[in-house]
Amino acid sequence: MTAAVVVTGLGVVAPTGLGVREHWSSTVRGASAIGPVTRFDAGRYPSKLAGEVPGFVPEDHLPSRLMPQTDHMTRLALVAADWAFQDAAVDPSKLPEYGVGVVTASSAGGFEFGHRELQNLWSLGPQYVSAYQSFAWFYAVNTGQVSIRHGLRGPGGVLVTEQAGGLDALGQARRQLRRGLPMVVAGAVDGSPCPWGWVAQLSSGGLSTSDDPRRAYLPFDAAAGGHVPGEGGALLVLESDESARARGVTRWYGRIDGYAATFDPPPGSGRPPNLLRAAQAALDDAEVGPEAVDVVFADASGTPDEDAAEADAVRRLFGPYGVPVTAPKTMTGRLSAGGAALDVATALLALREGVVPPTVNVSRPRPEYELDLVLAPRRTPLARALVLARGRGGFNAAMVVAGPRAETR
Template identity: 60%
Template sequence: MSAGAVITGIGVLAPSGTGVKEFWDTTLIGKNMIGPVTRFDASAHQARLAGEIRGFDPAEHLPVRLVRQTDRMTQLALAAADQALADSGVRLETVPAHQRGVVTAVASGGSEFAQNELRKMGGAGGGHLSAYASFAWFPAVNSGQISVRNDLRGPAGALAGDHAAGLDALGQAGRRIRGGARLIVAGGVDAPVCSWAWAAHLSTGLLSTGRDPERAYLPFDAAARGHVLGEGGALMTVEDETAARARGAHTLYGRIAGHASTLDPRPGSGREPGLRRAAALALADAGCRPADVDVVFADAAGTPRADREEAEAITRLFGLRGVPVTAPKAAIGRLSSGGAPVDVVTALLAMRDGRIPATPQVEPVLTYGLDLVTGRSRTASVRTALVLARGHGGFNAALVLRAVD
């Protein structure tokens, strides 16, 4: 990949904070933000914990008319896009409309909106759906609404692949920039804490049934028992580096240096999962050697099998305890298509401040051979970061970020 795509603006809404400062402060402390589900009655389910965003009032961010026609994930995404564009300082009107675009990751779509509309079908309303039901659930709706709100008429896309898609969206943004676009809003935001999405996630059998918020999601720990779902995500302003410098962009958080995605072999084939290959291909795409990597942000699926597989992929590339590894998401849960973009934001802030946030609450299994950052954040020069993500169904993605001189 060329040196062309740089991240100039960050928007993040996560259980650990809405906005870069609150998010980063909370992440560095490692404060656990997982708690009982409050957004719907989860008492009938075995999985009853979530990482929820508290105190987000969409009407503070969006016109009422837009609030009426959007799912929570879209409301959060529009707010994140606004943050990302404002943070970049770019004046959109200076970028030709057909050279500015948007690429978002999506797990399934606007589940809560769809669920509420479907409820009307059997109720006293006589089977009437809102006109907004025609699109508010739609997998590409976040890209569409961000495009409409910001008049982004250039390349657009919505990528599916569970957690892995969050990295694919940023990789795709890098490719679009290399293909001639000037600015792409990229990342992913999800809101799966509603009864319908819950049912879908429960069916995977991967949700933790733990009741203690501090112990329910423990990736790489001997007590790992699945993951806790969370909501939120991140969007970033990705720009052509030359154009960003020419306009005097105040912060070049980092460069999208390499990306790759792979699929796992058929279950039961006995062949190696695809994660190591995705990481190796992303490093090759960036022109990096493993020794160049200063930190790995792990997918941290939180089941013994997936954790072992990820540890094997990392140690085969970097050697035993060969690179600092961290998973700050242990404090907020896995945010579906929003999770990996949040990891990318964390990696960029780690580069900016020279601090690697810890993986809270976890005591890693020693035989995994990982140098997992636990306890407190670690001071380190971070010039190159590798972010990993895996999705249910065999998706793998890896993204390499490099500091900009």
């Protein structure tokens, strides 16, 4: 029998708060963190709102030598990794040299760092470009910097599948654990809060242009008109249950029981999207049926066509109004690769506490979607959650997570 993959530590850096406690408190209260962009002047852009991580002072958490060589996202990721290890009661320096891997996901890398250095190149000349530009912008930089900081020499990797990346990173970590690696820190911290990154996000055509934080991001609503970007995410410590028990751990947040990924057919092919196939395959991997799922954490694109496609997949899998559906990312915005990882962390907390967090600001859910959309915190026994994610370009991912109330497979 394959050893169970358990989550023993969470590190959260999100617009809803720094750390697990602050994030969960804000989320379960339905406190939205979306507001005007402050990291740069967005006044000349059609989209002016974002979910920004509040109160983060990197010098309070990291040594000064790391400041010149790291992007804002990497600093957030390093702190998330520190907190995840602390939460798991793990001292990586006392583990086998090759016994811990790192797998992250990214859609932008260190975009803000790269934007600044290219600005120096254009305006001042090449002698003013930092030598750290050679790696600080790169998609894999968070994996590398977390590995270096903690001396982790186990298998590493990075997934670049946009919004689906957080699930894909956790899925890859699960594969490493099933091959015998004792522990992996995995997930994603992502975002691109700079003019260069903003233009890239605007090019998708999916950003909301509303200036009202309460009306800008309304997935599954009759007034849906795009999404709000955000920054942040979560890193998780994953272990085999054998590894956790060998460390003396007897309680954990939950298990990752199932995972699957699919790719959509080319636009114009006439074939349907493959989110439903990903969800069904994740359930098959978990060896459970739809009736075992107590809540769905939706991808929640916020654009009418994609909302309709996701609602169709959920309805076909569970039946009309067949399962509670929530999108707590309405409080943070869509965090690129970090969003799905944060959804998994939030789902594990929801399973532990027996509360489905709300989808905020949505007031007119489309009746034709036939979704049991959770609009206020709902207290109910929860054993399993299905987390869905879709990345720009056709990526789909689904993950089944089980909490303390779920029976052991």
